[in-house]
Amino acid sequence: MLSGTEILTTAQMRAIESAAMASGKVTGLKLMKRAGAAVAGHIRLRWPRPGRATVLCGPGNNGGDGYVIARHLAWAGWQVRVLGIDNTPGPDAAEMRRQWLALGPILPLTDAELRSGPDCDVYVDAIFGTGLTRPPGREIAAILSCLDGYGGDAAFYRPRLVAVDCPSGLCLDSGAFLGQARQPVWHNLRAALTVAFDSPKPGHLLERGPECCGELVIADIGLREWRETEAGPSRNGAPWRTQRMASLSAIWPGFEIADRRRFADEKRKRAAWLTKREGDARHKFGHGHALILAGGMGQGGAARLSARAALRVGAGLVTICPPQSALIEYLGPPDALMRRGVNDGDALIGLLRDGRITGLCLGPGCGIDRAAGLLPALLGSGRSCVLDADALTALATQGFAGLHRNCVLTPHAGEFARLFPDLAERLDARPDKGPAYSRVDAVRDAAARSGAVVLLKGPDTVIAEPPPRAHPHLTGRAVIHSASDVPWLATAGSGDVLAGLIAGLLARGLPALDAAAMGAWLHAAAARRFGPGLIADDLPDQIPGVFRDLGA
C-alpha cells in the first residue's frame, strides 16, 4: 500500500556487493569507478564551472571512490588537491590511488595539511563510509571538526562539503556519530550533498543522518538491475535474502523521486484506495466504524482532534465515547461525528458486541485511570486499535498482557522510555563501536516484546511489527518514516491527530503496520501542504488536499 524505498543495512549492502562480484558480472573496481563517476557527476551538476576542490581520501574503498572523483574532476578542468594515506589495503582502492598519482600528488591526510591549503569551492569527504567500525582517531577527528565549517549551515561558509556515501563518522546503520553522546548534539558534520550508492541506509534517515547528510542523492551503480534480473534464479538463500531486515523500507521526502516508475504505480493504487474508488463498498459501513474513547469534562480537545482525523481519513462512521456525564462537552461540530456515553469497561464490552466497529482509539485526553479501566475490555475484544498517550501510561504499569498484532502503540520518546526502559537506555548510550544500536533495532525489539505494532514518533518515526508468528526468531517488517523536512509538525495535539488517522485507517481495514505507515505519511503530507504556522487543528482539514495532490 505504501511500500517506500527499500533500504539496506551496511551488512546487506556488503553482502549484495560480494554476491554480485562472485557472480562474475561485475568487479569491485567497476563498482568503484561507477560510484566515483556518479559523485563527480553530481558535483559537476551543482557546480557547473570548474573550480578548486580538495578530496580527502581515507584508508578503504570510500577513499578509493575519492581517488576516482579526483580524476574525474581533474579531467573536467578542476584544480584538485588530494589528501590521502600511504597505505591503502584494498586492491581496488590501491589501484585507484595509483591511477590518481599519474595525475597529481597525494598530500598527507592531516588537519595541518587541510588547513594549510587554499580555500576551495568544494571539499569531498571520502574518508569513511559503510566500513566505519569505531570512532575516528584524533587526527581524523580534527579534520572532521575542521570540515564542520564547510558544511551547509555554517554561518561563514558557502555550502560546499560533499560526502561520499555519508559524512565520515556517521554510523550508517543508526544515524549516530560513533564516539559521541547521542544527546545533546554538540558536533555536527553537515554536508551540503551526500551521494550514496544503490539504496539509502538506515543512518541516512535516522537520528542525525538527515541533518548531517544535507541533500541525499542515491546513485545507481548497476547493482539494482543485477539484483532484479540476473540474481533472480539464485535468489533463494542469497545472503541478502536472509539478512534483509525483513523488508525494511523508508518513506522520506525524496522517495517518490528515487524510483519514479514504481512509485507512479504505487501512487495510483494508494489514491484509488484512499478515495474509495477501489473495492465495491458503497455503504458507509463498508468503510468501517471507528470509536474514539474520550475523557471527562475539560479534557475533550485531544479526542476531538483524533475523531476529526478519523473522519477525514475516510472511516465510514466515527463515534466519540466520553463518560455519559461529559457528553455535553462533545456536542460541538463536526456534526458528522456521533456521540455515545461509555462509562466503563462493561459498557465498552456491550458496545463492542456490534461487529461493525472495526477500529478504536484509546488514550488522547482520556485520563490515566479511565484508560486503565477501559484497556482490558478493549484488548479482550481483539479489535484493531491505537493505544496512545494515557493508554500508554496505563500500559506501562499494567504490562503487555492482552496486546495483539492488531494493536498499534504510538509512543513518543518519553513514553517509549516508560514502556521499554532498557531499550531506551541502550538507544541513548554513547555508541563506541559500529553498527550502533539503532531506533529500528529498538522498535523491533519493542514490537517483539509487546506483541504489538510499535510506532516510535519523531522526525524519524520508526514503525515495526512483531516477528511472524510461525517464525518468532525472524524480525517483522519495519518502516522508517522521515519527516525531517516538516519541523513544524512538532506541535501540541499533533500526536492526537496521528492516532485518529491510524484509527480511521484501521477501521477501514488496513492491517496494523500499513495503517501506521500510511497514517504517518498522511500526517506529514498534511503538515507539508499547510506549511509553517501549523496548529494541530489544521491537520485533518488538509487531508482532502493531500488526496487531491495524489491525483485522486
Ligand SMILES: NC(=O)C1=CN([C@@H]2O[C@H](COP(=O)(O)OP(=O)(O)OC[C@H]3O[C@@H](n4cnc5c(N)ncnc54)[C@H](O)[C@@H]3O)[C@@H](O)[C@H]2O)[C@@H](O)CC1
Ligand atoms: N565494496 C564495494 O564494492 C563498493 C564500495 N564502495 C565504497 O566503499 C565504502 C566501504 O568501503 P570499506 O568497506 O573499505 O570501508 P570504508 O572505506 O568506509 O572504511 C575503511 C576502513 O577503515 C577501517 N576503519 C573503520 N573505522 C575506522 C576508524 N575509526 N579509524 C580508522 N580506520 C577505521 C575499516 O577497516 C574499514 O574497512 C562505501 O562506503 C563506498 O563508499 C563503492 O566503491 C561502491 C562499491
Ligand SMILES: [K+]
Ligand atoms: K565519507
